[in-house]
Amino acid sequence: MTNETAPAYPGVSALVHKHLPKVPFTADKTLTDANITVEPAHLLELMQGLKERRELAFDYLRNMVGIDMQEEGLVCKYQLHSMKHRHSIQVTVHTPPGNPHIPSITGLYAAADWHEREAAEMLGLVFDGHPNLKNLLLDEDVRIHPLLKAHPLQKMEIAQGIEDRDPGFKF
Amino acid sequence: MTVWPEERLVTADDFNTVDMTINVGPQHPATHGVFRMVLTVDGEMVVDCEPYIGYLHRGLEKLTENHDYRQSMGWWDRTDYLAGMACEMAYCMAVEKLGQFEVPERAEYIRVMMVELSRILSHLMFFGAFGADVGSFGTSFIYAWRERERIYDFFEEVSGDRMFPTYFRPGGLQMDLPENYEDRVRWLLGSIRQGLEDFDGLLTGNEIFVERCRGLSPVTQEQAIDWGLSGACLRSTGLPYDIRKVEPYSIYDRLKFDIPVGKTGDIFDRFIVRMAEAWQSTKIIEQCLDQMPKGLVLNPDLPKTLRIESGECYVRTEGTKGEYGVYAMAKGGNKPYRMKLRSPSFCNLSALKQMVVGHYVADAIIILGSLDIVLGEVDK
Numbered sequence: 338m339t340n341e342t343a344p345a346y347p348g349v350s351a352l353v354h355k356h357l358p359k360v361p362f363t364a365d366k367t368l369t370d371a372n373i374t375v376e377p378a379h380l381l382e383l384m385q386g387l388k389e390r391r392e393l394a395f396d397y398l399r400n401m402v403g404i405d406m407q408e409e410g411l412v413c414k415y416q417l418h419s420m421k422h423r424h425s426i427q428v429t430v431h432t433p434p435g436n437p438h439i440p441s442i443t444g445l446y447a448a449a450d451w452h453e454r455e456a457a458e459m460l461g462l463v464f465d466g467h468p469n470l471k472n473l474l475l476d477e478d479v480r481i482h483p484l485l486k487a488h489p490l491q492k493m494e495i496a497q498g499i500e501d502r503d504p505g506f507k508f
Numbered sequence: 509m510t511v512w513p514e515e516r517l518v519t520a521d522d523f524n525t526v527d528m529t530i531n532v533g534p535q536h537p538a539t540h541g542v543f544r545m546v547l548t549v550d551g552e553m554v555v556d557c558e559p560y561i562g563y564l565h566r567g568l569e570k571l572t573e574n575h576d577y578r579q580s581m582g583w584w585d586r587t588d589y590l591a592g593m594a595c596e597m598a599y600c601m602a603v604e605k606l607g608q609f610e611v612p613e614r615a616e617y618i619r620v621m622m623v624e625l626s627r628i629l630s631h632l633m634f635f636g637a638f639g640a641d642v643g644s645f646g647t648s649f650i651y652a653w654r655e656r657e658r659i660y661d662f663f664e665e666v667s668g669d670r671m672f673p674t675y676f677r678p679g680g681l682q683m684d685l686p687e688n689y690e691d692r693v694r695w696l697l698g699s700i701r702q703g704l705e706d707f708d709g710l711l712t713g714n715e716i717f718v719e720r721c722r723g724l725s726p727v728t729q730e731q732a733i734d735w736g737l738s739g740a741c742l743r744s745t746g747l748p749y750d751i752r753k754v755e756p757y758s759i760y761d762r763l764k765f766d767i768p769v770g771k772t773g774d775i776f777d778r779f780i781v782r783m784a785e786a787w788q789s790t791k792i793i794e795q796c797l798d799q800m801p802k803g804l805v806l807n808p809d810l811p812k813t814l815r816i817e818s819g820e821c822y823v824r825t826e827g828t829k830g831e832y833g834v835y836a837m838a839k840g841g842n843k844p845y846r847m848k849l850r851s852p853s854f855c856n857l858s859a860l861k862q863m864v865v866g867h868y869v870a871d872a873i874i875i876l877g878s879l880d881i882v883l884g885e886v887d888k
Contacts, residue, residue, distance in 0.1 A: 368605050368821035397733050400822065400850035402835045414835070416822050416850075420733055420747065423754060427822065448736025451858040459569075474562035474887060483570055490574045 349424045357386040374429040394421045398446040403456035410434040441467040459484040541883030557861045564887035572847040577814040588885040591626035591828040596676040602823040602834040603678040607816045615680040615805040616759045621796040624789040630828035631786045634880045641877035655703035680806030727773035735859035739830025744770035744777035751826040775878040853881040
């Protein structure tokens with residue numbers, strides 16, 4: 338019989354739950370890392386705890402991914418690593434559809450700067466508090482979000498009339 | 509005696525300088541590709557630096573989302589185009605992790621051997637280009653080219669292409685090694701060692717080179733971690749962080765090799781760490797040749813079209829420039845739902861501003877060179 342009041346957290350998420358009991362999150366596992374999911378409102382609190390608690394010490398932001406989950410809105414995932422304890426974790430933030438606002442973590446991790454700029458231009462995520470949210474890989478004045486699933490693959494072909502699908506945006 | 513009126517006296521205001529903006533790139537030999545940075549200089553000092561990237565953006569991630577798992581191989585080795593094999597390895601590992609596909613043991617050994625050859629190749633290009641940056645114009649480049657072309661001959665033999673081999677497949681390799689290949693790789697190793705000796709003689713012991721690089725732009729361990737540096741730039745600060753040791757993948761846990769680290773994180777350390785790494789790679793290749801079993805190189809149980817139900821993973825490998833990671837997510841079908849490249853050059857380059865501010869313009873070029881960026885990987 339399972340004890341429902343104390344959910345079993347896989348891997349390092351149990352450690353996070355122990356040291357940051359006030360932050361509400363749900364935990365599961367990917368094929369490579371433990372994964373914890375938080376609301377955008379609790380992201381900064383969680384990240385600060387993850388970085389600054391000595392027992393956790395996630396000081397290295399490896400990677401950040403933005404994903405378009407279509408009806409479920411945009412998702413942002415952070416892969417963190419601790420140089421001291423040699424453990425890794427993935428933090429997932431879901432934004433509601435139509436409201437892609439996430440607090441920026443550039444104040445905690447300097448490495449997040451370009452990652453956030455890339456996710457902002459590619460998917461239309463808005464990182465509140467980012468000092469310089471300009472386009473990075475795309476042209477400065479282009480306002481398209483190519484990694485959205487609604488964005489067609491061959492926009493040039495559509496513009497030239499070779500493909501006849503609706504491009505969904507104006508040039 | 510002439511009395512100067514009050515307004516003719518020279519005051520501190522007369523020596524005020526005006527900040528000047530210098531545009532470097534995108535077509536510039538010192539930027540190693542199509543990279544542009546706008547330097548604001550006060551005299552010869554850099555006071556601000558604004559990097560502009562994206563000139564080589566090809567929409568790698570969007571393309572991968574819209575193609576079959578096996579079709580995408582062709583553009584993943586065009587990310588880090590100096591070490592195509594290393595990129596293919598990361599991509600294949602991500603697909604294999606998602607689909608839980610097995611890889612035959614012989615294929616793993618050949619993969620590691622090819623990746624380490626790529627690492628030597630990429631580091632040779634760094635020595636060559638970096639030597640040209642600091643002023644050894646031409647000589648170091650020609651030294652690098654000699655061994656590089658020999659290694660490329662070996663790549664061409666197994667795959668038919670020099671720079672973009674497309675030799676790996678999810679589940680193994682395209683084909684087995686040609687006849688007598690292992691023995692000739694041993695001969696190649698002797699040649700590579702001679703080439704590295706030559707570089708040691710040309711650069712490491714060169715007083716002009718050492719004085720130019722030592723103590724320039726030192727990076728502390730805390731800064732390097734905060735900025736997200738990886739690879740030789742991170743290890744030069746004294747932190748032995750190498751994915752091959754920290755989170756061993758493939759067969760790296762069976763091989764004996766050391767992780768060279770620096771002390772101060774300055775430019776000379778970044779150079780010397782790469783030099784030591786190239787020597788370690790020759791040791792790894794030798795062990796691969798000794799231990800390589802016979803057998804298949806491609807998993808025969810895989811279907812023609814790979815279909816993966818669901819799952820997500822973040823696969824990290826030690827690429828030639830640093831942590832080369834692939835985030836992959838599958839939601840059924842023969843295409844990935846999302847694939848994201850964590851490119852080491854991209855993350856190392858994002859710290860450029862912090863590194864060059866406060867240095868001379870001539871040093872800014874060397875600092876950029878010491879990061880060893882490949883623009884194909886930065887721009888995706």
